[in-house]
Amino acid sequence: MSPTEYLRVGRLVSTHGIRGEVRILPDTDFPEERFAPGSQLLLQHPSLSEPLLLTVEKGRPHKNVWLVKFAEWSNINEAEPYKGGRLVVSIRDAVPVQEDEGEYYFYQIIGCDVFTTDGRHLGQVREILQLPANDVWVVRPKDKGKEILLPYIDDVVKQVDTEEKRITIEWMEGLE
Template sequence: MTVTVVVGRLGRAHGIRGELAVEPRTDEPERRFAPGSSVVCGGRRLTVKTARPHGQKLVVRFVEVADRTEAETLHGKIIEAEVPDDEIPTDEDAFYDRQLVGLTVRSGGADVGTVRRVDHLPGQDLLVVRTPTGEVLVPFVEALVPEVDLDAGVVTVADVPGLLNPGQADEARD
């Protein structure tokens, strides 16, 4: 059985032949975007024809994307790869969304919520955390999420006033 994992976000069309800038969201871009590999984008399967580095991004051409006009329709879409449901990332600091969803969020030594989902935005990923007062968004960066302990089922979030309870930020300014 397979599941999908986010491996990138499509940027602007690059050139006139249907190439696209891709912001990788994987620690294995050379594997996920190797010529001949396939990805899923908006329910559509795409086959990588070519991929080359371009600064912090990749420029990728897909077999199924014929020209710039078609490439422009894909701008901003998430790219996913199908992986076996028991596969986990090889990098110890990388996680699939399915590993994070449902984990307890702990801050300042107290359990404060649960990871509901991971949102993949252009600038960074966000943990959507369900707390007793509602959902909050936590940037999934090491400074704010210093530890993920899958064995314990806990994500540690920095104890920053207002991060998990926006009302606290207002109180801290007063």
């Protein structure tokens, strides 16, 4: 599988204790599901030629991380070499989102063409910034000019068609 076929769900930042438990910094909106007992995750690490399949034995939130014990690791020495690794799942295993209610995965939005309601092509979404008030979609103009920052709010984003990779926005003063 290519890297684009995976969704990142967390990063293994350190070990915790001596029994193989690790600290995971979550990169998912669904940590309760991803780090639940029985969940299977793939570990990507520079030392591995292929992702390593891991099964969650137990997991719990702790401050800003999750403490996770994988069935495959019984002590700190088995977990230690994989610090800095990324935990991913196949896109096929994505938790369903409510697109009709404005929920999307980043991979569905990045690369979409952005048009105004009057049909003017502005460019493509290149990045999504997660800010406290709302997400901001960074659009690289087709003429390679200055990037446009689109707040993901109802007043601006009017329609998202993930199948056609097309977003329609209402142009507002101050977006450029």
